[in-house]
Amino acid sequence: MSIVPSGPAAVPTAPADAGVGPLLRGWREQRRVSQLELALRAGSSARHISFIETGRSRPSEEMVLRLAGHLDVPVRERNELLLAAGYAPRYTETPLDDPSMDALREGVERLIQGYEPYPALVVNATYDVLAANRGIALLLDGVTDRLLVPPLNAIRLTLHPEGLAPRIRNLRTWRDHLLAQMDRQIALRRSAPLRALYEEVAAFPVPDRDAGADDDEPPGPTPLFALPMRIEHEGRVLSFISSISTFNTPMDVTVSELAVETFLPADPATGKYLHTLLS
Incomplete structure (x- = not known):
């Protein structure tokens, strides 16, 4: 059976008015990482992470990707974070039949x-x-x-x-x-x-x-x-x-x-x- 296309590519979307801050906070909380721990991983400060999450500071494109990497955000959702922060998607979505x-x-x-x-x-x-x-x-x-x-x-x-x-x-x-x-x-x-x-x-x-449930175990060593x-x-x-x-x-x-x-x-x-x- 040969590889077949999986359907049309989905266009990444993000809430129109939420911004990237709440999205990053949601990923951080889902990963059970504190603001301080994330800041240490990303070479930033807990205060800066707080400002990003509350919308008081707009992160650079590099910072969005750095935080997404440390939070193990999947590639598709990294594009959504970039869009929410006002940047173009970084990762392409190429159909398998291309x-x-x-x-x-x-x-x-x-x-x-x-x-x-x-x-x-x-x-x-x-x-x-x-x-x-x-x-x-x-x-x-x-x-x-x-x-x-x-x-x-x-x-x-x-x-x-x-x-x-x-x-x-x-x-x-x-x-x-x-x-x-x-x-x-x-x-x-x-x-x-x-x-x-x-x-x-x-x-x-x-x-x-x-x-x-009542089957006999197969003969011989079967670890x-x-x-x-x-x-x-x-x-x-x-x-x-x-x-x-x-x-x-x-x-x-x-x-x-x-x-x-x-x-x-x-x-x-x-x-x-x-x-x-x-x-």
Whole structure:
């Protein structure tokens, strides 16, 4: 599955009359950082930070970016801070199908294809699937067609009762993990679309207990060094642990919101089975 565009780029907006001060204060309070601590990090003074937050002082463009960096503000929201302070956005938002993204798209596609036979996919900030390899396609057997209409959403596909959910043996545990992951992302990005997705999938029905709660443990040493997803496929139970990778120091909004999720076999039987199917 090739990388597909994630939709039109959103235009950053900011409250017309609030200014940058209240926005910076909101990020500082969300990160639980005092004015003094932020001032020390940014090489400023607590008084200057207070003046910025109350609107008594207009920060320079450099100061806005410095404070945003120390508060771990996502790239998209840094543009919003700059706009609120009266400056032009610093970070571009380039569509994935733009020719300038050719090298990135080809590199990511080679990465996930090279990971086969193990499943791997690329998602954006709201978990829409932009690319996936044959390992992912294998797991989608039996998913209702209406969930496979682009844009596919990884969280919805996983937790929907007509998606992967009926075949996930430890659904309650895996669901809790995914919802906690989304909750952390919502706190980081303060994203309304992500919050809407969270509320949608959290309302999906969930069994009283996991289907695999009484399953025997697979033979041999199987140390639980990470939470596995245990899913049925053609009468077998496959076990995976996942890893998520992002780009270091992105300078583009689109790139900053890309994530590559890979699934590694959690036991030898799963790895052997995948190699047999996709070799």
